[in-house]
Every structure is written in C-alpha cells, then in structure tokens.
Amino acid sequence: MNKLALSILLIIGAMTITSENTTAQTLFYSPKVNSLYKIVNQVCVLDSICVNDTVLECVDLVKGDTVSIILIKDENGVVDHIGFCFLPDSIRMVNIPIVQFLERELLTVLIAKDIGSAVRADKENGLQIMLDDNPISQNLLQNKKKLCFMLKGNSGIIFTKVNKDYCVTILCSNGQQLSFSFPADCKLISGMDKKEQEIRLAFQLKNHIAKTIDSLIPVPDINYLQLLQDSIYKDSIYVERGEEFYIPQMNNDLFFFKNDSIYALVSDTSLVALTFSNALLVPSTNHYTIDVKHRMYGFVVQDYTIDSRDFNDYFSNNYERYFGIETLEPENLSGTMILYNRNEEFIHLAYVTTTLDDLMNGGKMTMELHSNIPQHNIKTLFGKR
Secondary structure, X not given: OOHHHHOOOOOOOOOOOEEEOOOOOEXXXXXXXHHHHHHHHHHXXXXXXXXXXXXXXXXXXXXXXXEEEEEEEOOOOOEEEEEEOOOOHHHHOOOHHHHHHHHHHHHHHHHOOOHHHHHHHXXXXXXXXXXXXXXXXXXXXXXXXXXXXXXXXXXXXXXXXXXXXXXXXXXXXXXXXXXXXXXXXXXXXXXXXXXXXXXXXXXXXXXXXXXXXOOOOOOOOHHHXXXXXXXXXXXXXXXXXXXXXXXXXXXXXXXXXXXXXXEEEOOOOOOHHHHHHHHHHOOOOOOOEEEXXXXXXXXXXXXXXXXXXXXXXXXXXXXXXXXXXXXXXXXXEEEEEEEEEOXXXXXXXXXXXXXXXXXXXXXXXXXXXEEEEEXXXXXXXXXXX
C-alpha cells in the first residue's frame, strides 16, 4: 500500500483548552460544553462538584420541576460532558456517545430562550425531532415543564442505525414516542469541530494510564479458524478471518500457532508478517514504547511518547482496528493502522514503523498519527474503488 496514496486532507490545530475563572479552575475541551456549563452554573452551582461523574438535581433550571444534570470529567479532571440525565445508568451506558449527544441537545432545549433559533440550528445540522411520527411543535419545546414530564419515567430507548443515519426513539412516560433522527457525523455527535476533537484526543492519549497492567490476549473461536495452507509450519498455523476496510490488504485477520490443543498468537521471527499484524491489531505480550508524531489541524505537530499498554487500553472501546503491511525489511517494518469509530463514523490513521528486533523484544515503534478523519473523506484514502 502506497503511503502517498493514503496521505490526505489532514487538517489539524493548536493545543488549547478553554477554562473558566473559578476558585478551582474548570477546564473544558468543548466551547459548547463550556457554554452550557456557564448557564447551568448560574442557577445550580456546579463549581463545587469535584468528582468525575456526578448527577445534580437542579430545582431552579425549569420552573415547577427538578432537572437531573449529569456532569462528567475525564481522568485528567477536564469537563468532558454536561447534559440532561433522563435515563438510568443501566440504559445510558449502552451507547454512551449517542446518549451523551441527546443529553446535551435536550439540555440545550431546556435552557434555550429562543426555541425557534435552536430548531433552525438543529435542521441545519441534519437533526430532526419527531413526536409520534410528526414534527414536534415549537410550543411543546418551549413548554419546558411538559417536556421534562414526558422524559422522566420513560420506559426505555430504541437505537436504530441505517447506513450512516441514526434514529433514536425515547418511549415517554405518557405513551408517546419522541424520536431524534440525525446523521452519524462526528462533529454533530461530539459537539466539537475537528480542531477541538484533536485537542481532546492528543491531551487524553498522552496522559492516559491503562486501567489494568495487561490487556486480555484474545482467545480464538476454534470453530472459525482456518488452516493457513502456505505456512512453513504446515498444519500448525491458523487464521481467524476478520473484516476488510475498503481493500483486502487492510484487514483485522489474526494468526494463531497451534501446539497440541493450545492456540497462541503467532510471534516468531520466521513469520514476520503474521507477527507484525498480530502486534498491531491486539495487545501483545511484548510492550512497546510508541513515539507519536501527531499531525493536527492547521499543520500543528505534537510529539509525545506513550506505552503500548496505554494506547491499547485507550482504544479498547468504540474502535475497530485494521492493519495493512507496507514493508517487511528487518530494519524497516512498516504498515498502516486504521482505528475506526463506527458510532461517529470517523477514523484515526497511523503510519507505524519499527524493526524486527524491537518487534520481537518489546522495543520502540514510531507512529505518524492523523486523527478524526470523517467518514465521507475515507474513500479518498484509497482512491477510486
């Protein structure tokens, strides 16, 4: 795979985090979250909340009702989310990015003084709100108390994704159904533009610490293993076929060595290609130091070093990983990794290089990272199909 053919539209920006002048400084990745925080803080005093995940019952935000406000800080203490918490934890944890998008949008409606302007902005972003299959009226959105009543005590939520569009339906307490239709667009769902998304990624990634010392090594389902016919080990090497990402060379196939009845991930100097692919797709018994050159919006470049355990842990949820080999020289192993976020339809693209010695002994890898590439730009990575 030609690295030039993959080089793309990679626009990226300076590392800044917005902050509020409070007694204990409050930091934000997103100006939108910052703005919501300011408004809610005027009546609910959020500044006193220091824990990472808090639900506050706010009695003064909507006249005549109490509103549950959820405030989430990441592991760095930066406010990552604020919204109207209308679902129990058991439901809201099922599809966190989408639920948080709805929580943020509903809070925006509850505090909006000009509903007409908010509705127009939603339409421009491709968001439609329906009540029992009809466009919701501005009068209902303006009636904050009635809206809260409908959402409280709901009996659940239904997520539907067709191609690149979501339809999320809330089963309201009065028997009505409130539906939100919107594109699976990373800018819309995250509430951040590309520059803001990349600021957040860079800051979180270089400060992330794995929650466990070692990630779980995958155990294959032997019912889906296929014997690798051209292996020098004859009847001992098996492949667990994964998926392709646009082209056959970019996939997430895993390779296993069978010894008696035990299957272990291939890691052998005589099987460099299989070992290299395995190491970039799943946690390895070897731990690598990764020197990252993060090319960001606006031609800004950040250099930082992370441990492979922290890298793998950070991307262990919400991402599908693919890898394609470019070169296999002992002093120059190189390939392209794609981290695909299906929920928000974007990828991170990384060019990875290492040596055979570092690969086998847990040495150093270098990574040129291009992040937050929207789904509609992905085809430009590979040219015309």
